[in-house]
Amino acid sequence: MSRHIKVYKFPVPYTHNSQYKELMQLAGRIYSKTVSIIKKTHKRKGFWLSINTTQKYILRWAQDIPLHSQTKQALVEKYFEALKGYFKARKTNSDLKPPFRTPKYFVVIWKNQAVRLLKDGTLRLSMGNGRNPLYVLTTLPQGVDIRRVELVYDRKQDQYFFSVAVAFESKTEQLGNKVAGVDLGVIHPIVASTEDQTILYNGGELNAKLQYRNKKHAEFQRKLSKKKPGSRRYRKLVKAKRMFLKKTQNQINDILHKYTTHLVGWCLSQGIGTIAVGDLRGIRDRVDYNSTANQKIHQWLFRKVSDLIKAKAETVGVKVVFARESYTSQTCPVCGAKHKTSTRNFKCPDCGFMGHRDAVGAFNIIKKYTGESLVVGSLAYPVGVRYSSHLCCPVSMWSPWKPTIEWARTS
Ligand SMILES: [Zn+2]
Structure with missing residues (x-):
């Protein structure tokens, strides 16, 4: 304990x-x-x-x-x-x-x-x-x-x-013995996979919020540069900027909290005892950044998401490990052949493995963590989760106030 x-x-x-x-x-x-x-x-x-x-x-x-x-x-x-x-x-x-x-x-x-x-x-x-x-x-x-x-x-x-x-x-006794690989990205902020299930978290709302914040922030800076520091108008603008940033930050945090709570609930419902999160250093190479500001924001985001997952998972007895090795979403998780895909489906030309493109990274994390190659049979089509202000945890009653969840064991 x-x-x-x-x-x-x-x-x-x-x-x-x-x-x-x-x-x-x-x-x-x-x-x-x-x-x-x-x-x-x-x-x-x-x-x-x-x-x-x-x-x-x-x-x-x-x-x-x-x-x-x-x-x-x-x-x-x-x-x-x-x-x-x-x-x-x-x-x-x-x-x-x-x-x-x-x-x-x-x-x-x-x-x-x-x-x-x-x-x-x-x-x-x-x-x-x-x-x-x-x-x-x-x-x-x-x-x-x-x-x-x-x-x-x-x-x-x-x-x-x-x-x-x-x-x-925190419970040190583990609830399940399955491992989930978690890949953090931009299009899908979180993708989690077990050997037979995949869940994709939609990044639309989050990216829209981030972009809007950047745009408005630049606008504020431009307006501020034209005003005299210390003047009434300047102070008013500074205040408006602060209010705006606080509001959007709350909205962004809301999405991240709902997604990570949902993810931990999903892990419980799947009998997952260990979550392996991909090494964040690897992400830089896999994402096209169009500006350094974008890069900074996403690094912050990945850090924040992995911290939230760790904190929430550990309250309910799910272990979190960080796969300290690079992984890629272009390697076949079964035979290791490199293959770039332009469609939504990844199909390995060498061994015939087929799966959703965005789930490949998460599969490779499981592989890195367990050190075994996956024997992937028929893959279920990924479950998509889209943000809404009412998004709830899939396991009913899960809340930080109820860290001991007896019913999770039977599901
Ligand atoms: Zn293959």
Whole structure:
């Protein structure tokens, strides 16, 4: 069993901004006090205080500050993490200065014992004995293992968030023994194959979104270059550009999330225990890029998709491996003959293997991973999946909240 942490962010209404600002200021005072006593001791006496001594001192010093005592301790811990990073980095860079910055505002931290999830999804954050707790509306279901809650501020959006870290147990015991090869591409962002099944994810919507974003972005840059920096019109345009990018990014993420969730559900329904993802370095050679900007976007996309697949698959006990060898979509997966095709079907002139052109890459990944040549019989025609805003996971009820899925074993 290994555990992994997923972080959920819940924005809070603007009307509460001043209250949260005050809280972050209180945290800033405690953090800055921690910095200053450690700095002072080091300067006067030449040694670094221990974390226990500092925590005791801070708890006494800050007893009237209306925050939970664990919050205060967590702030001291946060500083010691920064200090530890400094000691480590100092080994290679002796000019480095210690982290002695004293911020006015700081992240407010609630450790698990100060957090309770009520039945309706409201988080109850304790502020310490005798003080009113803080209530935050969330969509978290009952029974999740909340490790930590943080109040953070996003300067760009002028928005406060509660970020909630939830722990999940990953299953190391595998559910199935089949292997799926996953090929990431441009026309089809994801193609997955087992020995007898193939699933193709349509890239139309995604590519349209990416192209539209590029076009609009260039348009914004062109308009901005004609305005005087700092002027009212310039600032307005910058704001509009930021809003636009945020919106399209959300749309793109939605597609990627729906596709990867669908893929993991499909793997479960097929009894697949291992997903082999093709090495991303190989992609460069197989895709015609018409610009370096395009290349960058696709590299980002491949990285993002493979990260999502890995994170989601591992929550449900499907292993993900990266085939660290180049593969190609022009090699026959059965006999290894090279063959370029211009139609949708790949037909090997040497051995007669026939299959969908886009599935050949995924077959070759399985072959690379298992080290065996495939004995491919009659291939089922690939299943195509097209994005829609209602696209669901093929295995019903699969959700990150239900990482243990008994029913998957029988299907
Ligand atoms: Zn062949």
